[in-house]
Amino acid sequence: MNAARQNKTQxxxxxxxxxxxxxxxxxxxxxxxxxxxxxxxxIFREPLSLPNADSFSLVGYETVLKQxxxxxxxxxxxxxxxxxxxxxxxxxxxxxxxxxEYRFRGNxxxxxxxxxxxxxxxxxxxxxxxxxxxxxxxxxxxxALILVYTAQGLPLAVFILSEFMRQVSDDLKNxxxxxxxxEYRIFFRLxxxxxxxxxxxxxxFNMIPIWNDLWFPLILAPAEEVKTLTLGSQVFxxxxxxxxxxxxxxxxxxxxxxxxxxxxxxxxxxxxxxxGAVK
Amino acid sequence: MSSPQRPPRIKxxxxxxxxxxxxxxxxxxIFPLFATMRLSLxxxxxxxxxxxxLENFKTLFxxxxxxxQFWNAxxxxxxxxxxxMLVQNPIGIALAAILSSPKLRFAGFYRSAIFIPTIxxxxxxxxxxxxxxxxxxxxxxxxxxxxxxxxxxAPWLGREAYALTTLSLVSVWQFVGIPMMLIYAALLxxxxxxxxxxxxDGITGMSAFWKIKLPLILPSIxxxxxxxxxxxxxxxxxxxxxxxxxxxxxxxxxxLGTFMYRTFFGFQLQLGDPHMGSAIASAMFAIxxxxxxxxxxxxxxRMRRYQF
Numbered sequence: 001m002n003a004a005r006q007n008k009t010q011x012x013x014x015x016x017x018x019x020x021x022x023x024x025x026x027x028x029x030x031x032x033x034x035x036x037x038x039x040x041x042x043i044f045r046e047p048l049s050l051p052n053a054d055s056f057s058l059v060g061y062e063t064v065l066k067q068x069x070x071x072x073x074x075x076x077x078x079x080x081x082x083x084x085x086x087x088x089x090x091x092x093x094x095x096x097x098x099x100x101e102y103r104f105r106g107n108x109x110x111x112x113x114x115x116x117x118x119x120x121x122x123x124x125x126x127x128x129x130x131x132x133x134x135x136x137x138x139x140x141x142x143x144a145l146i147l148v149y150t151a152q153g154l155p156l157a158v159f160i161l162s163e164f165m166r167q168v169s170d171d172l173k174n175x176x177x178x179x180x181x182x183e184y185r186i187f188f189r190l191x192x193x194x195x196x197x198x199x200x201x202x203x204x205f206n207m208i209p210i211w212n213d214l215w216f217p218l219i220l221a222p223a224e225e226v227k228t229l230t231l232g233s234q235v236f237x238x239x240x241x242x243x244x245x246x247x248x249x250x251x252x253x254x255x256x257x258x259x260x261x262x263x264x265x266x267x268x269x270x271x272x273x274x275x276g277a278v279k
Numbered sequence: 280m281s282s283p284q285r286p287p288r289i290k291x292x293x294x295x296x297x298x299x300x301x302x303x304x305x306x307x308x309i310f311p312l313f314a315t316m317r318l319s320l321x322x323x324x325x326x327x328x329x330x331x332x333l334e335n336f337k338t339l340f341x342x343x344x345x346x347x348q349f350w351n352a353x354x355x356x357x358x359x360x361x362x363x364m365l366v367q368n369p370i371g372i373a374l375a376a377i378l379s380s381p382k383l384r385f386a387g388f389y390r391s392a393i394f395i396p397t398i399x400x401x402x403x404x405x406x407x408x409x410x411x412x413x414x415x416x417x418x419x420x421x422x423x424x425x426x427x428x429x430x431x432x433a434p435w436l437g438r439e440a441y442a443l444t445t446l447s448l449v450s451v452w453q454f455v456g457i458p459m460m461l462i463y464a465a466l467l468x469x470x471x472x473x474x475x476x477x478x479x480d481g482i483t484g485m486s487a488f489w490k491i492k493l494p495l496i497l498p499s500i501x502x503x504x505x506x507x508x509x510x511x512x513x514x515x516x517x518x519x520x521x522x523x524x525x526x527x528x529x530x531x532x533x534x535l536g537t538f539m540y541r542t543f544f545g546f547q548l549q550l551g552d553p554h555m556g557s558a559i560a561s562a563m564f565a566i567x568x569x570x571x572x573x574x575x576x577x578x579x580x581r582m583r584r585y586q587f
Binding site: 010032087091094114116126154187244251 | 290310370377392393397402406408416484516519536540553567568571
């Protein structure tokens with residue numbers, strides 16, 4: 001009896017703590033989004049109430065869509081993210097397969113060399129990266145960003161994927177070899193489909209930091225036609241500091257795509273983290 | 280199998296598979312890293328690049344204009360890191376411990392909701408908190424008023440004394456999901472038998488956490504600490520989004536990332552100086568390397584790992 005009651009209080013306390021923290025986590029997002037649908041007066045008078053018939057207004061969104069080229073920014077972010085993920089996964093899987101499958105001289109050394117980048121942030125080399133991009137004419141192109149993010153994502157991708165590639169059964173690959181499949185076909189036809197869950201994990205891990213990065217777009221691709229959504233909203237908000245409707249609407253619009261991605265991929269992401277992919 | 284005299288065949292597929300990754304990684308990550316360190320030994324005189332040895336570092340540490348900025352940024356960076364270690368990681372561990380309690384309902388919902396701030400960009404987080412804490416809008420003061428603590432309110436982001444702590448806490452708010460998830464995973468991997476064995480010896484509830492679970496998740500806490508360290512010492516985005524490149528008020532929120540950005544990219548009237556920027560980047564690299572080495576050789580190798 002006593003134990004049962006204690007158990008109940010414990011559960012109650014657990015839920016209390018979690019609800020409290022969930023509110024802390026969601027409150028700022030909630031305030032921003034509800035206020036983006038209000039008139040300027042209502043934003044200041046009753047910042048915490050939901051928009052009603054009186055206070056509802058889309059004037060902020062109108063300003064944003066008129067002034068900022070958010071579709072263009074969104075498109076740029078999309079291209080950069082998808083292309084970077086494609087290269088990270090393709091190159092990363094190829095390298096991981098080689099390290100996991102073949103015995104050759106320098107195998108371990110190569111693995112260590114590629115793993116170096118897990119701990120060293122690529123930002124340290126920014127000055128030289130900028131010089132390189134300027135001299136190759138890639139500055140202010142999306143390619144500059146794609147290359148940087150690919151290089152940034154590869155070390156962890158190789159590390160995680162080679163762990164998984166080691167688990168693919170040797171019998172399967174040898175059966176393929178006996179049937180006369182080339183090493184390339186074994187990789188693309190047999191191994192890649194089997195490590196698809198691991199590839200998804202790597203993709204989700206890389207997606208959010210790439211989408212949200214501000215540093216490299218600011219330095220390598222600040223021109224209007226190649227701005228990413230993150231940089232675009234930063235610049236836009238900076239210009240419209242005093243127009244609260246516009247700022248709140250821009251923030252809400254910037255939250256939207258990330259939330260969409262999160263809703264689609266959150267299971268994959270959480271499963272990836274909790275399955276111990278990052279050890 | 281093959282006779283030793285025959286030279287080994289070149290395995291072309293190994294080369295084909297490895298080349299793209301190694302090429303991109305070397306060209307865009309490793310090479311620029313060393314090129315940046317090399318650049319820090321040069322300077323520009325009348326548009327000519329000139330080798331000056333360690334002169335830039337002498338300026339950085341010896342010239343008071345530079346050294347005060349550098350030590351200010353480094354000190355702030357340490358403060359930023361300490362707030363994360365003292366607030367973010369304990370909260371993350373506590374949330375994970377609660378979440379991992381068996382048969383907790385809605386655990387998946389809480390987990391996903393608490394992780395949401397982590398996926399938002401620094402721009403959103405920086406501006407959202409700037410608006411909420413702003414004295415003009417009045418959300419923060421009116422909420423404090425509701426619980427009778429209005430006297431505590433101050434425009435935190437605008438005060439030199441509070442701005443850095445406030446931003447550190449905003450960053451903690453954003454990233455608490457990561458330690459939570461990693462510790463949660465570590466807690467789930469503790470086998471049931473061990474906890475049951477403890478229960479037989481009368482160790483339950485809180486004492487089970489302190490005496491059994493915590494020692495078992497120490498390696499994960501170590502990993503989280505080094506991840507936090509590396510992330511904090513190349514942080515930039517949040518400060519830039521909330522306070523701009525000048526990291527105001529009066530450089531009180533300046534950290535190494537913003538200092539390096541200002542130096543090499545220039546701001547307002549000051550021209551960018553890639554060579555001094557490289558010197559700062561090299562110093563950052565050294566700091567991160569020291570931190571990683573302390574972790575690898577000082578902490579990780581001494582930590583006991585348990586195999587289940």
